[in-house]
Amino acid sequence: MADDIQPRMRTRNLTAYYGTNAAVKAVTLQFAPNQVHALIGPSGCGKSTFLRSLNRMHEMSVGGWITGQVHLDNENVYTPEVSVIQLRRRVGMVFQKPTPFPTKSIYDNVAAGLMLDGKRPRAELDEIVERSLRRAALWDEVKDRLKTSAIALSGGQQQRLCLARTIAPEPEVILLDEPTASLDPQGTQRIEELVFELKRDFTIIIVTHNMQQAARTSDTTTFFYLGAMIEHGPTSQIFTTPQNEQTEAYITGRFG
C-alpha cells in the first residue's frame, strides 16, 4: 500500500467496549481510497465491532462506547460537531442478513436514503434508482416490478437491493458486515463481483469469515484476534507470507 496516498478512513488507538469489556483493543489502521479492505479473524475477535465503530453504529448497542479516534477524510467522527446522521450518509453499511424494508416497494427501498434530504424531482429520483439498481446488478431482474414488495425477492436479490439502497446516496465508504453469510454460492459470487466493480467509486471495508472471499476480493487484509489487530498488509502478502505465527495458523485453517 503506497503511503503517499491520503487514507479515506483511519483509526488511532480505537478501543471499543461493551460495558467494561473491551471487544476491540487499541487498533490503529488506515484504509486507502478505492480499495477493498478485508477484516478476517475467528468469531468474537472484534472485527464486526470494529466495523460498527467506523459509522458509529457500535454506540447503538447496549453498553457500547469507544476510546480513541476514527477519522474520515482527516476529520475525527467522534466529536460533537460531527452529526451522526451526516456521517452515516457518508459511510454506508450492508449487514449480514438482507434487511429490505418490508413495507416499502423495491423502488422505495432504493430511494429510502434519498428521501432524507427533502423532496427531489421525480425524474431525478427515477434516474438515481435505476442507476443504483444497475450498479448493484439487479436492474434487469426487477425493472418490470419496481412497485412490488421487496420481500418477494430471493435472499441474494434482497442483499443486492440493500447494496443498491446503500450506494444510492453516494457514500464515500461502504462497510460490508459478512454480506454473503446468508447467501448461496451463486448469490455470494455475484456480491463478490460487485465488490470488485464498486471499488472504482467507493472505498470498501468488508468483514468476512470466508478466507477465500478475502483472498479473491480484497487489496489489503487485516487479521484480528481476541480484539487486537495482529497483522495488516497487502492481501497477497498476508495469504502467502504472513509475518505472524497466529495469522499463518488461522489462514492455513489450524484454528479459528
Add this chain to the structure above:
Amino acid sequence: MNRRTIRRARSNIMVGLMIGAVIVAVLPLLFILGSLILRGASSLSVAFFTRMPVPAGETGGGVLHAIVGTLLIVGVAALMGVPIGMGAGLHAAEYPGSKLSWTARFVADVMNGTPSIVVGVFAYTLVVAPQKHYSAFAGSLALAVLMVPMIMRSTEELIKLVPNSLREAALALGYARWRTSLTIVLRTALPGIVTGSLLAIARVAGETAPLLLTALGNQYFSVDLNGPMETLPHVVYKYATGPYEEWHQFAWAAALVLIMVVLVLSIAARIATRQRFGGARG
C-alpha cells in the same frame, strides 16, 4: 396389557380431557349467542335500525338513537385512546430501559385489572360532577381510559417483534432515531397494531358500568356530546330490567345488535391480520 396399550390409553385420556376443556370453554359462548339469536332475531327488522323506541304497550320501534350513540361515544373514545395508547406503547418498546417506560408499563398493568366502574367514577368526578350534568363526552373519556392500557401493551409487544436488524438498517442509512421509530418500525408493525386497537375498541364498546355514570342514557335522539346520550349496552340494561314483556324482547334484540357490532370489529381485525401475512408473502 403391554406398555404400548397403556401409553396409548394415557394419551387418549389426556387428549379427551383437553377436548373436554375446549367444549366447556366454548359451550357457554355458543349458548349465549344461540339464545340471543333465538330470542332477539325475531324482533330485528329494518325499523329496529332506523326508528326510535315506541311507548310502552306498543310493539315495533327501534334503537337508532342507541346505535348512533354507541358509535359516537366509542368513536370519540378511540380518537383519544388509540393515539395515546400507540404512542405510549411505541415509547415503551423503543426505550425499554427508561424509567418512564417502566412506570407506564406498571400503571398499564394495574389499569388493565381495574374494574371498569372505578374508571366510570373517575370520569364522573372529573367531568360530570363539575358540570353538574351527564355527558356523552365523559363516557368517551371513561372508555378511552379503559382502552389506553390495552392498546399500549399490544402495541409494545408488536413493536418488540420488529427485528432489530431493520432498525439498524434504517439508522445505518442515516435515519434519525425518531424517523426510524415512526417510518420504519411503527410502519412495519402497523397491521398488527391496528388489529390490537380494533380488539380493544370492540372490548370497550360493550362496557355498561362506566356509561351508567357518565353518558347515562337518553330516550331521545341526540348527537350532543355535552349531554346525556343513549348507548346499546344501556338500552339492554334498561329494557331487560323493565316490567314489560315487549321491553324484554327489545332488550334481546338490542343485545344481538351489540354483539354484532363487536363481531364486525373483530372480523375487521382478523382481516387486517390476514392482509399483513398475505402482503409478507408478496
